[in-house]
Every structure is written in structure tokens, then in C-alpha cells.
Amino acid sequence: MSELIIILISAILVNNFVLVQFLGLCPFMGSSNKIETAIGMSAATTFVLTLASMVSYLVYQYLLVPLDITWLRTIAFIVVIAALVNFTEILMLKTSPLLHKVLGIFLPLITTNCAVLGVALLNINAGNSFVESAFYGFGAALGFSLVLVLFAALREKLNLADVPAPFQGPSIAMITAALMSLAFMGFTGLV
């Protein structure tokens, strides 16, 4: 159990996907303009990321490894992720139209979120088991959600600031991300 907690802390704080490992930056910059959007994106990503890390583990261990085609993992994973996103969308539409209405618009964006492919690859590199993979995926998603939502709140405050002209827009957002990443450096060495 403590192993799993360590995996969670590591994925959320110490090796935060966005601020330390630079994964999932596109949605981080793109969907952090409003808190509500950020929360929607976080929920959708958490769902897909956790599921993707489990399914990609299964595909890797029970399809790619037995057939000795592990070098095809990139293609296999991207297909799995695309299928998963599609499946999630259909499932959501059928079971909960309301949820689909809230989260649906974020789903297509997740296919090209490199955090999803990244988590699948990192799980394999680390030799994680099925449960560990699931926890790692979940932790990575929580870490992503945490900084995305906090950043969205911060950005609303930032919009009021009198930023020098050349720094307005993506530039100051990037510099703010730098200072957030600086704060997260404090967690270095925790696990």
C-alpha cells in the first residue's frame, strides 16, 4: 500500500506531469482561461488518463510482448487512446447526456494530449504492474488537474495585471508557469 501512495505522491507533486515533466502543456495553456473550463478538462482527462494507462498496460503485456512486436508500441498506444476516447464519448452520450454535454467538447482534444501517450510509455519504462500503472495514471491525472485548476484561478487574476506589452498573452503565461514550476521544485526529493 505504501508503494502505491509513494507512486501517487511522486506523480502528483514531485514529478508533476505539467510543471516538471512538461507533458500535457497544450491543454494546460489552452484550457486554463476559465476555472469552469479547467475543471471540465480535468475531469475528462482524469477519466481517460487512468483508463488509458490500464488498457495500454494490458495491450502491451498481452499483445505486444507475446507477439514480440514491442517496437510497435507507439502505433498500438495511439490507436488504443483514440479508440478509448471515442468509446468514452459514445458511452457518455448513451448513459449520461448531461455529462456528455459538459465534458464532451474536451474529449477530442485529449487524443492529442501527449500526457496520455506519455503515461503509457512511462509505465512501461518504469516496469509498473497493472495496479501500479493504474495508480500512476490516476496520480498523473490528479497532478495535471491540480495545476490546471490552480493556474486557471491564477490566470483570472493575471488578466487584471498591467503586463508590459511584449509580455502579454502566452509569454506571461509561460513565465507564470515558470514560477509555479519553481514552487514545485520544493517537492524535490520527497519520494
Place this chain on the structure above:
Amino acid sequence: MNKNLTSISKQALWQNNPALVQLLGLCPLLAVSASVVNALGLALATTMVLIFSNLIVSLIRHQVTDAIRLPVFVLIIASFVTCAELLMQAYAYSLYLSIGIFIPLIVTNCAILGRAVTFAVKNSPLISAFDGLMMGLGFSSILILLGALRELFGTGKLFANMDILLPMASNWEITILPNYSGFLFALLPPGAFLFMGMLLALKNFIDKQLADSITKHQNAQQMASRFAKDMS
């Protein structure tokens, strides 16, 4: 025709630069820019994938219906990425060890799929390949610039360990700042974000200066023509 190529280059390298303006492919850009050699390795791989995926997409553009367009494009890109990965493992293994994980992630670089969907499906193969090359160079130039800046500020040197990419480059390392104690900040994650933010600001600043000088120029011309009219 020639004008077309010039405008493609201008768009890709400056006005619509994938890294600076569209902010695409930020993840590998920031993660692999701690040194010139890593940046160059990723730049090469990304550019290659861009050229070939654009070329193939353009070649088969009439055979692909809307329904299967996205899966086919993703398949093509993923195939080239896998090729790039295999080739890097075979011919630059030490480089692969240091940036390995970010090669497969080229698949999710939206700049590549974006070019396939918006450009290559509408243009002839050669033009598409050229666009791929220019987009790749636009992305690469920022990647390498960021790598050089971070390596210079972080260690005071440039081109260290170039031999893991180019075997003949074993003594390319140059010390720009002797007795520099190193600014570790530049090499750590916050440094990557900060330097990228500075580059974005620099682009805005240069654009502003250019725009100002153009309006000044136009104003001067207007003044001159008005003056000429008055005189006549």
C-alpha cells in the same frame, strides 16, 4: 510559384511559426532543450517526420475519404515516428538514451497532424514536402535556440557532447564563459518555462518594432506624396 514558396517559408519561419505563434509541440520543446545536442536530435527527428508525413499525405490525398482521413493520417505519422525511433536507436544510441521518451511523443505534436489536415491535403506533393521542411525548420530553430540559451546560461559552454549525435563532433565543445560557476536554474524545469516566455516576448517585441518602422515608412511616403501634390 516562386512567390508561393517564399510565402510558405515566411509563414513557417516567422509569422506562423509552430512553436512561437501556434504554441504547438511545447512539451518536447521544453523537455528536450537543456542542451544543444538534445535539441538538435529532436529537431532532426521532428523535421524528418514532418517532411515525410506531409509528402505521403499529399500523395494519397485523393484516395482518402473524409471518413477515414484522421485515422489514416495518424497511422502515417505514427509509422514515420516509429521509423525515426528505430533509426535513432540504430545510429545514435546514446542520444536515444538521453531523449528516448520524447521521440514517440512526436506523434502527439499537433503541429504535424495540423499540417497534414490543413495543408498537405490541399497541395501537391512537392509543395507539401517543402512546407513540411519549412515548418520543421521553424520548429527546429526555436528548439535549438532554446537549447543553446539554456546550455549557455546553465553551464557557460556550447555544443557539449555533440558526438552522441555526430561522431565527428567529439571536440566541438566551446567554453564561452570561462570560470563560470553555472546557473543551474536554466537547466531545471522552471528555467525552461522562463526562457521560453522570454523568447515569446522577444518575438512580440521584434514584431512591434517592425510594424512601427513600416507605419513610419508609410507615413513618410504619404507625407512626401502630399508634399509633391501640394507643390504641383
Place this chain on the structure above:
Amino acid sequence: MAVKKIKLPTKLKAFSTSLIMLWVLAACIPGLVALTVFFGWGSIINIIWLGIWALLFESMVLVFRKRPLGFYLKDYSALVTAVLLGLCIPPSSPWWLSLTGIFFAIVIAKHLYGGLGQNLFNPAMVAYAVLLIAFPLEMTNWTIPLGIEQEIDAYTGATALDLFRNERGAMLVNEFWSQHSAFGTLSGIGWEWVNGGFLLGGLVLLYKRIIGWQIPVAMLGSLLLMSALFYDGGSSASGGSPFMHLFGGGTMLGAFFIATDPVTASTTPKGRLIYGALIGIVTYIIRVWGAYPDGIAFAVLLGNFTAPFIDYYTQPTPSQHA
């Protein structure tokens, strides 16, 4: 989302801002005196050097942005940043270290966001954190307290917190304190006095109502709670005594002078309690389990990072106003 925008100082406000800043500066004096008594003139020299550069950088940015110089310089906020940074960095810091730090504080953390009242992160703490991760060697190199050089000659540098981290695991905590009696009984000689000085200054600020009670109380309370919870009487796995945590490192300076910065802290009363508690807990976690010896700077930055979110969910509802 209703974020209170702190208005640019008008004539009247400029007076009150500068008065507040002067009080903050005055309240730093007891701590500074203690630092000077135990560690020599280094801190004072640092503060002067930092102050000059803070004003220079601020003027440069203002000239570059074509803003009125005197109007902005009069609020003394750049000086407060310089003094706070000067109190945090080791007294023996080389000149280029403080110069780098004040550049990050004034130019990047403050003026890229539009200057006083609009910065998202505490400038002094941004500078401190940048310096700590960029130059960990110089930043953990504290001079030996004056007067006890011979006794602890072998322990060049290192605050009590550093030393504690270094020796922990090798011996029991009680052995540690008895062996290093030169470091005092609570949290190291000098340090308890330095922190006492800042506590005194902080109480003055509280009395003058320049700062609210919520943040310091919540922060010190949660730090006390955490350290009491994980203090098992001094085994080798212990995180150090509550007294060491309260009176060691930059605790009091952080609690009264830095976390309370009105621009970057939470603005609602309930929010301030959460904000302060968060900083206290994170400080403890980083001190005891993290890679860097003192966690205050990182904890404050994380607090700044979460403050708008905390505010968002602790806004008093309109009915409460009525």
C-alpha cells in the same frame, strides 16, 4: 470571479502604502540586530547592496516603461523586498548572488506583472527560491555564529536545520543536541534569538494592525501541530522538536513578514486561515522530507499559487453581507 484589484496608489494611498512599508521596515530591526550580533555585519551589508540595486532596477523598468519615477519609488516597496531578501540569504553571500536574486525579484516577479499590487508571487521569495535551486552551495553556507568558532569549527556553514538533516539518522535527536550544545537548546544558538527578534517585530505589526492575525496564527499553528505530531521524543526518525521548527530557520520571518504580503496572499478571512495553514504544513513537509533544508520560500510560493483558488471558494456569499 471577483479578485480585488489593488488600486494603483493615488496621492492619499501612496502616503498610506509608504507608511505601511516604513512600519514593516522598522519591524525588521530586532531580527536584523540579532542576525548581526550572531553572524556579523554581513546581513546589513547585503541589505544595503540589495537596496541600491532594487531601486536601480525599479527605476530602469519605470524609465523603460515611461512611468513616473518618483511616484512609484516613494512607496518603498522595492526597499521592503530588498530587506526581506537580505534577511533570508546567508550573510556571507557573494555580491553576484544577491544581484541575481534582486533582478529576479524586482524585474521578473514584480514588474513583468505590472509592478506593485499586481504581482502573483512574492518577489523576495521568488528570488530566494531561484537562488536556492541555482546556487544551493552558496545558499546553504551560513557563517558560524560569532564567538563559538572553535567549538564547532568542523561544522562550517549549515544552519541548525541543515545540520539536523545531515546528522539525523546517524544519531538520536537528544544525542544530537547534547553533542552540539553550541547550537543552543531550542533550535541552535543565534537562531532562537533571530526568530525571537522577528516574532517581536511581527507582534508590533499585529498591534499596529498592519497585518492580520489569521495568516501567522494559522501558519505557526499548523507547523506546531505537524511537528508535534511527528515528534516522537527524539528517535533517529523524528522530524525534530516543535521548538526547533518554530524557532529555527526562517519561521518567524516567514510567518509575520512574508506570508502576510497582502498582494499575494489570500484576501478573505477564512481564506487566510486556509492559506496560512497550507504554508505551515508544506514548510514542515519540505523541511523534513524534501531535498532543500528550509521550505518556507517554496511553501509561500505554493501558497501564492493557490491563493486565487482559495479566494474563489471562500468568497463571502452576498447574504452574509446583508
Place this chain on the structure above:
Amino acid sequence: MPSELRHSILLNTGRLAGFAIAAAIILSLVYALTETRITNQMLAAQRQALNSIFPASEHDNDLISDSFIIDINSSEYSNLELLGLRENSHAYVARKNMQPSGLILPFVARDGYNGDIDLLLGVSIEGLVTGLRVTAHRETPGLGDLIDLRVSDWILSFNNRSLVNPELSGWTVRKNAGVFDQFTGATITPRAVTVATAKALEFFEENKSRLLSL
């Protein structure tokens, strides 16, 4: 209409399958062309890493194929806890003219500033250190990571040391009256590495015959 729809679905599926097959063929070709080279590169990189710990001039066997696993639950060794291992790890035997000439031993320094430091020790049959490398660590950047050869060459100062050079009491950092340099400011990391290395050497001395007979 339905027949048209079916036709279009069939056509699209056919085309998609066609593209997939074409991609598979091309990729297999590239893989077939690079496969052996990739395996060779991997082995070469591993061999080079091991040879930097145990010089190629001191052995003539292939270290990778001459390896065995140290089982942490094994009772074959005396004082296995000296190595501090947390999981079963590979050790490599060096031979010259078929005779054992030394060993590459995995061990862990558990008391780094931020936890475990994984190391590999090359030791000759006479008990001299031929090389020492950190393989994994979480030490503070700029402070504790100077044990990494990529950051500083401090770790090379162990070459040619042995348990008699210095005596066991000297196997720590100068601050604790040892003979090894600590880096300015940081003590705990270099001390952890130094003390753990001495323990690994002790383990080697105690189990020499057992280890080298394998």
C-alpha cells in the same frame, strides 16, 4: 440507399486496411534492417558502461554474459545486509585467461540526503577498487548530485582504494576524520557513498571465494 451505404463502408474499411497493411510492410522492412544493429548498440553501450567500472585491459571475458543474480533472500552469503540491496540485482564476474580477476558488485547507500543511492562497484581480486559509479539517485541538484560522474569527477577518487588504503576508520569524509573529500556544504551524500562503498568492500572480502566461484 442501404446498398450504397454498405458499399461506402466496405470501401472505406478496405482502404483503411490497405493503408494499414502498407504501413506494416514498410515498418517491418525498416525494423528488419535495423534490428541487429539496435541489439548490437544496446549491448555495446552496456559493455562500455561496465568496462568503465572494470577496465577492459584487466579482463578478457564478456561481462554481460558472465553475470549472476544476487538474491536478497539468499543465505549463501555472510552479511548480505552490507550491500543494502532492496531487490535482486546483477553482479558481473571479470576473468582473465579463464581465471577470475574481479567482480562488479551492485550495492545501495540507503542514507543519502533523499534516500537510496544505487551504485556499482568494480573490485579486483586483490580488493582494489577499479571503478565506482552511481546508477540511480535522487540527491539535490547542485548539492548532492556531485556524486554523479556527469556532474563532477569526485567519484573517481575511489579508484585504487582498498580496505587497507585507507584503514577502515578512514573510510568516511574529512569532516568525520576520514580521508575522502566531501563537497563544500554537503556532507551527507558523499559520506553515505563512502561508507556504503567500504561496506561493499567488506562484503566482497568476506564472500570472495563464494562470489568468484560462480
